[in-house]
Amino acid sequence: MFSPWVEAEAERHQKLGHVPVSVLRQRYDWRFVADPDEPVELEDTDPKDQPVLAAAVEAGAHFVVTGNVKDFGEQDLARLGIVAVHPGLFLTHHITAETYREVLEAVGASRGREPRDPLSIHEQEISVHLPSLFETHRDLFGSAVPDTTHEPPAVEVRGNRCVRCFGALIDGRGSVVVLCPACSGGAIHRA
Ligand SMILES: [Zn+2]
DSSP: OOOHHHHHHHHHTOOTTSOOHHHHHHHHTOOOOOOOSSOOOOSSSOGGGHHHHHHHHHHTOSEEEOSOGGGSOHHHHHHHTOEEEOHHHHHHHHSOHHHHHHHHHHHHHTOSSSOOSHHHHIIIIIHHHOHHHHHHTTTBTBSOOOOOSSOOOSOOEESSBOTTTOOBOTTSOOSSBOSOHHHHTSOOBOO
């Protein structure tokens, strides 16, 4: 899902040297979702994130992948049937170890600066920005030492659906349960 407002916000948060979101949109032919005529009513989502959630509803999206899960309201997400999830946790359940290895090797090979080897990228960057993904594949490249100067996100997931298959959760609740029984072979409760 995408909307002009979300694009502008995303670009505002981009760092120097990143490919602007509007360029990616044109390159990959992402379509804008029309801003809704009658915006969905939201109650406990932070006002600055309400346009994001409204665009997700308009697009029929199941997931909002965001570094800022805590600002998406539990009630709004449950009522709309949308899961807000941190990219690290989302990728943990949507890519394999093999894909993860391939991506880090490709990133390292295409870079002109350090870190370039997969273990260092894993330790210095993934552990900071995508901590769940780091933990899941912790020793994939050998014994890894995470960057501990950064706090992991306070809330990684909200919503009442499975992060992997979007199926119903065993007790209909999110926040502590991430996967449905079929995906977890029993409920997985997060520490
Ligand atoms: Zn599932």
